[in-house]
Amino acid sequence: MAIFVDQHTKVIVQGLTGGQGRFHGLRNKAYGTQVVGGVTPGKAGQDVEGIPVFDSVEDAVKATGATASFIAVPPKAAPAAILEAARAGIGFVVCITEGIPAQDEARVFATLQRDFPATRLLGPNCPGIISPGKCNIGITAGEIAQLPTASGPNVGIVSRSGTLTYQALYELKQQGIGVSTCVGIGGDPVPGTSFVDCLAEFQADPETHAIIMIGEIGGSAEEEAAEFITNHVTKPMSAYIAGVTAPAGKKMGHAGAIVSGGKGTAQGKMDALRMAGVKIGLNPTEAGSLMAEIVNNLR
């Protein structure tokens, strides 16, 4: 088991013929992901190293039976690409595009909610998702992810930041701890998939025995996660929140990472998670070590 994606997931890449789409699409395929097609309007009939290209998502789904889409197109085109995937019946859409206007993100999310409730969007502006040994969609370097074991214990990772996601994967690999699924939800103001969505899936996944969560300043997603953990998550957790020293009013790289009006501080988020029984590391390594202790206790 794993969450959201596994060895059966069939993926198409929207923007496969572009620089990013080609690079990461081929890497994902080399990792063992079933990358069954690509979509670029006007380029039907072509192929990218044997992966067939289609004019539309609808055509690609009909021909390949794809269930997931990996969107690697520029910010102007991304909102339409997400909705096109949903309209074609894709159930899981991963959008790595950085720089989509917040107004567009809000409209896309509301449209998905109203018209395509069966479609889950991961991102935008996220590194993607990997279920080690089964499926890798996005820009994560597959080799830094430790394979899960049949007997466990295995850890699920959910994170708002890309490089800190890799850091978490790496810390666990150093400790020889298997990963069930690692989800990067992205650093934008309106993420399609939230911490809570991932925590619910990890809680229900028999192959996940503990969860590590990496948050950052801005918004209230971590506080909402803390409330959910209190009420619904029984699996042990550790967490790290980036941005303790971030000054108010400055966006720290991510569009969503900003402390404003005294809200969204790292301290507030850590306090909320600690109250929910989550072990808090003051840096990524410490969160990894805390997870190692948790896993050793489970063994």
Added chain:
Amino acid sequence: MDLFEYQGKQYFAKYNIPVSAGGVAHTVDEAVVEAEKALYPVVVKAQVQVGGRGKAGGIKLATNADEVRLHAGNILGMDIKGHVVKRVWIEHASDIAEEYYASFTLDRAAKQHLLMLSAQGGVEIEDVAAKDPTAIVKLHINPINGLSLATARQASVDAKIPEKALDGVADMLVKLYECFTKGDCDLAEINPLILKPTGEVHALDAKVSLDSNAAFRHPEWEEYAATEELDAREQLAREKNLQYIGLDGTVGIIANGAGLAMSTLDVVNQVGGSAANFLDIGGGANAELMTAALEVINSDAKVKSIFINIFGGITRGEEVAKGIVEAVKRVTLRAPIVIRLDGTNAEEGRKILAEAGIPDSQLTSRPTMLEAARAAVALAK
């Protein structure tokens, strides 16, 4: 990107939101010219992006040219909470019967637009929220449905806006919502939204924050970028396309990825140091990017040591190391570097760094983030 009041008012005007006629002035003489155009009495308002201007003496009424000279002279160059006033906005003084508050933002938790409306305006909305939370009406708006005039009117009734102002406020809300959505604002706020004795509703102030991700469809925003207040380091970083934020500490920071860069600031702080900046060079970390980053850090006289924190994912350790070695050759650095290189092929990368022939006084390598932070902080003391 935050706009100054006068820019916010000009932005409002594009969406037919009524604002006072006025003009911006950089000198006392310009202020008098603008005042003559706006007709006396006028208000001379300091243009700074910080609250509490009135209390600081940055907003004054003037009834003739001498008074404009006096107030503009005092206000230009004034320091308001660390912001030096470079320009004043001169507008015709409005008669005020009542003051309200209205704003639109994105509520990230609800993933919907949020209207906040109150019949108690002209004061800090946070104070109203603390004293009497029921005085603020909060209404969520689904972005694909938008805001109708009827809904806006009902919200105004709920906020206890008096009967005589209802139509004007509702109309204003619909226009402000259009400015917020079509104008790609993160925040569009009017405080105070005034009712004049003549019955008209009018925006007496404007607080607008724009979503820089939407700049591609707003070529008119370029003029705002020109007045953005960046320090010299931030200006240089912008020219080199780097994600940089200047801070006050002594340890220069370079990291790949926003989260890792934030985390690096935290770890430096934890071991007793202070960061001079936030700098995310993105995933690549090649020689060009690294050179540009080092040049920006090098321009900061306060920097005593430089902490490069790189986690190689797809970019392998040896490529990152080669980039760093090349960059160090190109830039004459004033401060020593401590590197933490981890991730894919980190061992090979560290070997390249060790064998590059760069003296230890200039560059040292540490295997973990914490050890590297300690070393960098020790060098900065």
